[in-house]
Amino acid sequence: MNLSESFLTALDSLIANKLRAALTMLGVIIGVAAVIALMSIGNGFSETITGEIQSFVTNLLTITTDGENSGGYLTLSNADIAALADSLNTPALADVSAMVTGNQEVVFSGNSSQTTVAGVTANYLAMNNLGEFQSGAGLTQQDLDIKARVAVLGSEAAPDLFETSYPVGQSVKINGVSYEVIGVLEESGSGFNNTDGNVFIPLTTAQSRLYSDRTRDGQKAVTIITAQAVSEEQTDAAIEQITETLRRQHDIIYAADDDFSIFSQSDLLETFDTITTTMTAFLGAIAGISLVVGGIGIMNIMLVSVTERTREIGIRKAVGALKRDILAQFLLESVFLSVLGGILGILLGWTISKVAGRLIDLNTVVSVSNVLLATGFASAVGLVFGIYPAWRAADLRPIEALRYE
């Protein structure tokens, strides 16, 4: 019997047993689709997070109070900003900015919203990737010097308060005091640590009107100091210089711990890297399980149909089929089911990943290697468990296969 006859026989047999064929194929389809969908969603997450991390300025350092060694006080002060800005102390730093924050109710003609109001230095917005304006402009050093009552709104804070009216030139009330809106920021686009809902006012204004926190020795306190190293390579040197300067500023004795903490963006990068790696591994594990489950499904339906098929093999052998005729037929049946199931599985998985991507607003990525892995595994399982029982049955004497119950 030649190959095309075997192929037609296999096709005949599949058409005659549509339900069995469909169930077998379903195993392959589910296995392949689950892996492709899960892996593509996982890859989408990883790429989104990595993309956001890469938008960070990598030579930026963030200095905050170390809660454990501060005795309940904020430890960073205006004097520290000045000390860090002095290039004699910190030659590795290019720029230093600071912020003091808290929650306030912001009111505009009846609309009110509870949000973060941050007092910042004039250079803060530009240093933290917030230098783009929809309208108006940012804070100036003069605003700080005269403790001006002016405010810059984040892109989400503006419509919350003003709805459709033009905010610049209007005045909002914060803690009962009027501030003139001088600018509205562009969307920062960063999902992580999103500041689009914030309102920014001059640091000096905030310190005198909203946040009266002092350090233990009575200095006006700030919540966060951000410092930019001259270059990424200089980040380590900058951390050392900042530590030295602040310890001297705070009169910390040699044996005592720092009362502040310094984070670099590269620390954050490493943390995120670990998270994405873990998540990819986790999704990979889920995909692996779905492969195994799909594989078991394929295996079951193949093995369950063996009783009927053993008798069929007996009948075929009794009327003159050679062993290779039987094997060719079953091999082709399995190949056909695996290939068609694989293709349908790829289509289904791709569709699921696109639909899921749209639902959760994620750019899912279907990778070729995942498609190959899923299809290859499902096909291999389909082939092995499609052929192995047939191979055993074809080895039986026809009379034994006919009697098989």
Added chain:
Amino acid sequence: MIAMQNITKSYEMGTQVVHALRGLDLNIQEGEFVAIMGPSGSGKSTLMNIIGCLDAPNSGTYTLDGIDVSHMTDDEQARIRNRRVGFVFQQFNLLSRTSALKQVALPLMYAGYGRSERMSRAAAALEAVGLGDRMDHRPDELSGGQQQRVAIARALATNPSIILADEPTGNLDTQSGEEILQIFKTLHEEKGITLIMITHDPEIAAAAERTIWIRDGVIQEEHQS
């Protein structure tokens, strides 16, 4: 045509060894109609399976048309089954969900005939057993008698010289059984096919030219009618 000498066959049933055939001798001439009778467990089905190359003896020699078939490979035996022997079983042994025409064409496919010749020969075989109008029917759409006639058509498809029938009427009602027997008789009389049939029914055995009684794996008595 069939010459068997000192055939033995035993097989394991669980832990027990069953000696189905114990040194059996048998000769059957071309064109004979032979009935084989005997109680259950006497070894008559085992004998039939060995004659038809569905099973192989443990020892002894078996020549079919002068060819020693007892030491052939599996594939060589498959060719013998395909070209020289036609089987009819008590349980019909048809493929499920397959049309009568395709059932009958099956041995022709393994014999290497082209598609159109397979179909025309299968159709002719079905006509010959009176199922010309049931070619597209599947086994579950046919009565027991009709299914057995499909099985006979399948056995006839490759024009074998021997038909082996293992209680072909055992699962049928009396009328269908008689129809089946009539088909066998006609085949034997008109085509001169060698017919070997296992049966429990003395009436059916009476239709044969020769009856062989088997007991405990050997031939106990024979009589010519």
